[in-house]
Amino acid sequence: MQVPLYQAKAEFFRMLGHPVRIRVLELLQHGPLPVRELLKDIDVEPSNLSQQLAVLRRSGIVVSVREGSTVSYALAGGDVADLLKAARRILTELLVGQSELLEELRHADAGGVPVPRGR
Structure with a gap:
């Protein structure tokens, strides 16, 4: 059964509905960043950031690239x-x-008079 477009849009906006996810997306607008840079700019625990990045990655909004021990994230489009x-x-x-x-x-x-x- 196909999901109606309005429902898919609602799910998309619900996925965006977290302050950490929005902040990650704002930071990635300027180009890819390693996780350590994201942690420096976002005041959350590493496990919380990892969880939010996983949500964004599963949704296809961000992509991750591993270079050695460094994982960087970028906007998918x-x-x-x-x-x-x-x-x-x-x-x-x-x-x-x-x-x-x-x-x-x-x-x-x-x-005064309005x-x-x-x-």
């Missing part, structure tokens, strides 16, 4: 970096909207 950029744009727009709403509320609390958004 550029689309992940595009997705992270899109998420930043969306969050920026949401935060701008929230700050405008907060300013309206502060103005109203100060006894000014409609966008004007």
